[in-house]
């Protein structure tokens with residue numbers, strides 16, 4: 001195996017518990033394991049999160065939902081599974097078959113589900129969670145006539161039931177965001193329509209990792225607002241962290257985009273869960289003038305010892321981590337020390353400088369991403385966010401104890 005991902009069961013559990021504690025009593029915490037648990041392995045992480053206390057897990061689509069359901073069942077666990085990224089006609093049978101709960105926003109999607117229940121011969125209605133578009137303009141039903149029409153249709157039939165109503169914030173990491181306040185007002189309006197339609201959802205949910213991090217216990221914060229809104233509807237409140245579970249969280253930003261403001265509630269206590277590892281497959285000595293890798297962007301200025309690691313951009317190691325003489329790039333951890341990447345990161349191979357690290361040999365373990373080199377380090381060098389870095393890692397996961 002050229003590289004693999006080790007998942008710390010203790011850290012994943014601790015992160016879930018920290019997020020749940022900060023979210024506060026009375027707010028359930030759905031654990032988002034979509035996108036293969038942000039590159040960490042959904043079937044590996046889902047049972048750990050369910051054992052940590054998650055009543056709900058969030059997946060991308062019905063395919064991932066079926067895989068996660070199988071992993072949970074094998075572990076003797078039965079949390080509910082929310083399908084978060086859309087529903088097409090082809091997906092409806094799997095919703096019924098695997099006991100999934102889809103996010104829906106159109107009458108057509110609900111008709112597909114009703115037909116699937118008819119085909120299955122089941123007498124049990126299927127639960128759906130209705131997404132309200134409060135400002136993201138991605139998924140969700142629009143306020144006004146579109147929402148009223150969907151609610152009327154739902155109220156008039158028995159094969160589906162409205163188990164949840166939810167929305168998603170566009171600027172959760174912005175302190176005192178006017179956009180979030182605006183979205184909250186729209187969501188309140190949607191909840192009034194739901195009540196007027198005579199529907200009584202069991203769950204009302206909104207918010208992500210940053211919602212918990214950003215003013216979790218403040219009177220004006222989104223979580224206090226959510227708890228009150230859910231209570232007023234006789235429903236349970238729920239928040240949906242993803243990235244925080246895996247040990248990362250965006251910095252809280254000020255509304256005008258300058259500097260970091262507000263006291264983060266969970267960010268300092270989160271621990272990265274993923275250690276992406278590989279092994280040295282070659283070592284060599286080079287002298288002054290020796291060029292390294294494609295296009296010779298790095299030229300040795302002195303005698304150096306180099307180690308070759310069988311990981312590259314095909315595996316999700318960003319090419320922006322390449323190191324030239326003019327610009328230092330990323331690094332890996334070898335024998336607990338930083339080994340700078342020299343030359344271009346190529347498809348499946350990367351060269352690191354181990355001149356100052358004693359006794360490096362073929363077969364030595366290398367940390368590509370983990371303690372000593374975080375997803376935030378990779379993100380800074382690649383000019384992106386930690387989300388994209390961890391989601392991009394392509395290696396199989398295994399659970400490890402600390």
Ligand SMILES: *Cc1c(COP(=O)(O)O)cnc(C)c1O
Pocket residue numbers: 032034084167168207208209210240241242243244
């Ligand atoms: C991905 C996602 C989340 C989790 O967001 P994080 O920022 O990773 O905590 C929550 N809700 C919805 C609707 C999402 O799509």
